[in-house]
Amino acid sequence: MSESDATDEMSLDELREEIEEIDRELVELIARRTYVAGTVAQVKAERDLPTTDESQEARVMERAGQNAETFDVDANLVKAIFRLLIELNKVEQRESR
Numbered sequence: 001m002s003e004s005d006a007t008d009e010m011s012l013d014e015l016r017e018e019i020e021e022i023d024r025e026l027v028e029l030i031a032r033r034t035y036v037a038g039t040v041a042q043v044k045a046e047r048d049l050p051t052t053d054e055s056q057e058a059r060v061m062e063r064a065g066q067n068a069e070t071f072d073v074d075a076n077l078v079k080a081i082f083r084l085l086i087e088l089n090k091v092e093q094r095e096s097r
Helices: 003-046 054-070 075-096
Strands: none
Touching: 003 075, 054 075
């Protein structure tokens, strides 16, 4: 193996480690979001509010699209992820009632 191959492999390993760290941080952020959404669900239940708030969901999706543009990420991908997060939160909210 040449020196450049070793450098390329080391860089690849470092990049993979960075992706692993980012993945861990993403999971941590999802956990934080889920916790806060659970707290929102408790407040809604206490106030006898509906689980679904379409205007709030629309605002979340709008922010997701704006953030995608800010960070030059595919807005459809980001919105699909947020749709999934919202749906999962709604399922949890309904199950907790």
